Amino acid sequence: MTTVVVGAGPTGLFTAIALARRGHDVLVIDRDPGPAGNLTWRRRGVMQFAHAHTFRGPVVDALQAEIPGGVDLLVGAGATVVRADDGTAVALRCRRELFERVLRAVASRQHRLTMVTGHVDRVVLDGHRAVGVRVHGTRVSADLVIDASGRAGRMSRGVGHVGESAPCGAAYVTRQYRLRDVTAGGPVNGPIGLSLSLSGYFAVAFVHDNGTFSITITHDGTDPRLRLLRHAAVHEAAVRAIPMLAEWIDRAEPITPVLPGAGLHNSYRQQVDDNGRPMVPGLIAVGDSVCTTTPLAGRGVTLAFRQAQALVELLHRRPRDPVTVAVQFDAWCRDHVRPWFLDHVHCDGERLRRWAGGDIDLRRRLPSDLVVAAAGADASLRAEVAAYERMQALPSDLDRLQQRALAVYASGWRPPLAAGPTRAELGELCAQCATGQPVPL
Ligand SMILES: Cc1cc2nc3c(=O)[nH]c(=O)nc-3n(C[C@H](O)[C@H](O)[C@H](O)COP(=O)(O)OP(=O)(O)OC[C@H]3O[C@@H](n4cnc5c(N)ncnc54)[C@H](O)[C@@H]3O)c2cc1C
Known part of the structure; x- marks a missing residue:
């Protein structure tokens, strides 16, 4: 055979x-x-x-x-x-x-x-x-x-x-760096490195091997000014405006161009x-x-x-x-x-709605990422979302936690945002940087 x-x-x-x-x-x-x-x-x-x-x-x-x-x-x-x-x-x-x-x-x-x-x-x-x-x-x-x-x-x-x-509804730029001192990286908040949720977009420092890491900024692609992030100087200014990411690139040299992706x-x-x-x-x-x-x-x-x-x-x-x-x-x-696949379609659709300014919709089934995030407010959920997070259980495993997660959001709690510009401010920063105007940091 x-x-x-x-x-x-x-x-x-x-x-x-x-x-x-x-x-x-x-x-x-x-x-x-x-x-x-x-x-x-x-x-x-x-x-x-x-x-x-x-x-x-x-x-x-x-x-x-x-x-x-x-x-x-x-x-x-x-x-x-x-x-x-x-x-x-x-x-x-x-x-x-x-x-x-x-x-x-x-x-x-x-x-x-x-x-x-x-x-x-x-x-x-x-x-x-x-x-x-x-x-x-x-x-x-x-x-x-x-x-x-x-x-x-x-x-x-x-x-x-x-x-x-x-559609995933994500446009992104990513760039790889190498730490000058491979033992001295920047801040991390999870297994992959540093994941930051900001107002209207995400920013991540992915820790790799041999002192290398990538910085990725992901948004919904609707603000044309964010396309300027593909230019190295604009990307650098944007990363520096996010304090925890700035700590990473302060200690490193870029080893690739800025790579854009979308669609x-x-x-x-x-x-x-x-x-x-x-x-x-x-x-x-x-x-x-x-x-x-x-x-x-x-x-x-x-x-x-x-x-x-x-x-x-x-x-x-x-x-x-x-x-x-x-x-x-x-x-x-x-x-x-x-x-x-279905879980991602649901999460991506709801994320796009929130990135466009919508609030969490308490009348509908929460997407998995929000059930997981609710563990940030209700510690009793932490152990229960772990199996999903590790992909040891299917997304349906989270169904039994819907009501408890909804209660968290009904109380008014929302996942905390990291320090850094909002998406509109980031767009403004990109536009200013591209036209050579001084960028307020
Ligand atoms: C931007 C981005 C970031 C990602 N990040 C992650 C991540 O962090 N973690 C994760 O787990 N997954 C991630 N993924 C997904 C991951 O990259 C894919 O799941 C993975 O590449 C799948 O591997 P594959 O071998 O099925 O396909 P591929 O990696 O696409 O490999 C296909 C191979 O087939 C060959 N090929 C295709 N057509 C032909 C042909 N006609 N004749 C001969 N050879 C052919 C290609 O040359 C290639 O070598 C990411 C995907 C994207 C787009």
């Missing part, structure tokens, strides 16, 4: 390694040739590659389960695992580039796994059934094709349901037809090819690895029956992945 995995991103590599370790022969095809030694890895086609990433605890658990020694390799390369008091991993602090370099290194040594460089033009069909892929005009035959081509992958688009989609969607793709049969027998999508969620929450790789683990288990149980596996995998995704 030959399995072709299209895409050597986190999902494709993780899936391929886990399958090969179970004795399957796997060919991984990616258009990206991989890093050239220690030179900067220019990863075209994965727009988020140099953007801020943080990895949630379940990513560590999945690596430990499927890639023995993988976490040690990451830590040896400079990543840090943040653990809760009970020892549970809650975050892996590491740049995306380092994460992928380590996965690639493991994959390149994995018995039964072959990696080749090439652009997959399309899936080869025999009737409705996938029987391989076409790479630069050459047919590569396969008993099973796994589509791990990510959010930008076009390979199997058009051969299945379009799926569900809703992302929460999306979910079902893989069976209305009769419950695989849309394309022999082709199974996994990772971002199935579901994307707003990057603000950093859930993408966790959801991708969980899918990969479920798929690999199903395939291992029924190696010669990809049709049944596809049906079972789709059902698993519907139960374990789609709820997160």
Whole structure:
């Protein structure tokens, strides 16, 4: 049985390694040739590659389960695992580039796994059934094709349901820095680093590896002046206007340009037809090819690895029956992945309403982020939201806390805002800075 995995991103590599370790022969095809030694890895086609990433605890658990020694390799390369008091991993602090370099290194040594460089033009069909892929005009035959081509992958688009989609409503700029003294970072308030909610936008310092960190400012994209944040001088002035972020960049040098991003969607793709049969027998999508969620929450790789683990288990149980596996995998995704997609659609919609000036709507079901935030006022909620926060429980686990969280907001309490300009003030600051006027700090 030959399995072709299209895409050597986190999902494709993780899936391929886990399958090969179970004795399957796997060919991984990616258009990206991989890093050239220690030179900067220019990863075209994965727009988020140099953007801020943080990895949630379940990513560590999945690596430990499927890639023995993988976490040690990451830590040896400079990543840090943040653990809760009970020892549970809650975050892996590491740049995306380092994460992928380590996965690639493991994959390149994995018995039964072959990696080749090439652009997959399309899936080869025999009737409705996938029987391989076409790479630069050459047919590569396969008993099973796994589509791990990510959010930008076009390979199997058009051969299945379009799926569900809703805008994340987030425009952002991000820039990486390196601390001058790697032991002396700025303030932190959580596992990923420093997360600040300001009036009408978010600002985050993501702590990475080897003294590196990213500063990301996210807004709803409606104020055209905030587009100026992509200019280094404007970005610097904006970051300096937020006191806790200023402490971070005071101690560091930028190592990338300011990278802008926008137009992302929460999306979910079902893989069976209305009769419950695989849309394309022999082709199974996994990772971002199935579901994307707003990057603000950093859930993408966790959801991708969980899918990969479920798929690999199903395939291992029924190696010669990809049709049944596809049906079972789709059902698993519907139960374990789609709820997160729906959760993000709800949270993003309500966040946009609040960023536009609306108050928390006490007549409607609270979005999960507000149920979690209510624990800031009602300490008895803290332990109860932890399972959701760690993604050990589905969003529906928070339903039982709705009334208590609503009571918190009915009392008039609101999540505290960090010191710094409001969104309107930030827009003004950007405009002034861009025209060379003195910026009041
Ligand atoms: C701005 C941003 C920030 C994010 N931050 C976080 C975060 O902090 N934490 C988190 O967990 N998640 C985050 N995510 C989500 C995370 O990046 C994705 O979940 C993750 O990349 C999914 O991995 P993947 O392997 O499925 O897809 P990808 O990473 O997109 O990899 C797909 C691979 O397929 C290859 N490919 C595509 N088409 C073809 C083809 N036709 N032929 C050959 N090769 C092909 C590509 O070259 C690529 O290597 C973020 C996303 C964005 C956009």
